[in-house]
Amino acid sequence: MxxxxxxxxxxxxxxxxxxxxxxxxxxxxxxxxxxxxxxxxxxxxxxxxxxxxxxxxxxxxxxxxxxxxxxxxxxxxxxxxxxxxxxxxxxxxEASPVPADSDALIVVDHHEARIYRLDPETVGGETETTLRPYDPKGYIHHLSHKEDGNYRGQRASEDLGYYDRIAEAVARAPRVAIVGHGTGKSSAMAVLSERLHERHPGTEIRVVATATVDLSAATDGQLLALGREMLALDGR
Structure with a gap:
């Protein structure tokens, strides 16, 4: 409309x-x-x-x-x-309303973040939001994954506002699980975790689990299953 x-x-x-x-x-x-x-x-x-x-x-x-x-x-x-x-x-x-009280799964790398809001009352019910860093010249778009999470030997140029927008997207989720690609400082999940600690402590305390997987080989169904498993292990 x-x-x-x-x-x-x-x-x-x-x-x-x-x-x-x-x-x-x-x-x-x-x-x-x-x-x-x-x-x-x-x-x-x-x-x-x-x-x-x-x-x-x-x-x-x-x-x-x-x-x-x-x-x-x-x-x-x-x-x-x-x-x-x-x-x-x-x-x-006008955008469709997004449930405000659903747990969230964040699947993040330097190229994009997929945010799944999981409705516990609906079997298979999830709403996906995709966020991407501001990249007008395509630098990040053309970077490729390496097994250690680096991008052509260097960490991608960071748009820290990208991580703030991810935090804002899950600001009202009761629990959050994060899945990322790569390890160490080159991992977007590590950058997101640091940003949550520095700028979004209210969201940081609701992160109940994190995991590292090969995102290039994971299907949406596998990621959702992993996210639900991660949240199921939380004792809240």
Whole structure:
């Protein structure tokens, strides 16, 4: 269902949000008004605002001056990508609601994260969300796996906002299991775990199990079965 159209000055502003390198002169008041027109922008107190687009919500801090911090612009760009927007979008679609009280399985590498929300009351019931790092020049897309989890001898250039978006996607899940590829610091699962510890402690404490598998050889069914097994071992 179409709930907003994007045209005129809003199209120009959308293009500036997606521009690379990231703009450092986007006015906060313009962004708040724009988000309110295509979704919702709600003040939460303590200079925090909740932006919601197509069912996806993220919290942003009001800047001290008139312009948004470039790092916050990048987070806004990621939110818009998750909502299905691009620099060329002319409309935004309403997303289907996602169960808020389901356990979650995160299957993550440097290329993408697949998040399965597992409804314990529905046999085989799961909703998958796919998140990808912002990669406008395709550097990460063209990297290939090695057995030790490295990418052509080096760790992939990190988009830490990617890991923040994964955390936000499971923020309301009672329990979380994480499956990753590779070991050591090159593992995206290790980066995610570190990010949860540093920035999302409320989510970190709900991670009940982690496992390392060869994601290139695992089917969706096998991953889901593994995730359910990992959660079943939790004593809560």
């Amino acid at each position: 179409i709930n907003a159209r994007i045209h005129g000055h809003d199209r120009t502003l959308l293009g500036r949000i997606f521009h690379h390198p990231t703009s450092n002169n986007l006015e906060w008041r313009e962004v708040v008004a724009f988000v309110g027109r295509i979704g919702s922008a709600e003040e939460k107190g303590d200079d925090k605002w909740g932006f919601t687009l197509a069912g996806r919500t993220a919290t942003f801090l009001r800047p001290r001056d008139k312009d948004m911090d470039p790092r916050e612009v990048e987070r806004l760009r990621h939110l818009m990508q998750d909502a299905g927007l691009s620099p060329y979008s002319t409309e935004i679609l």
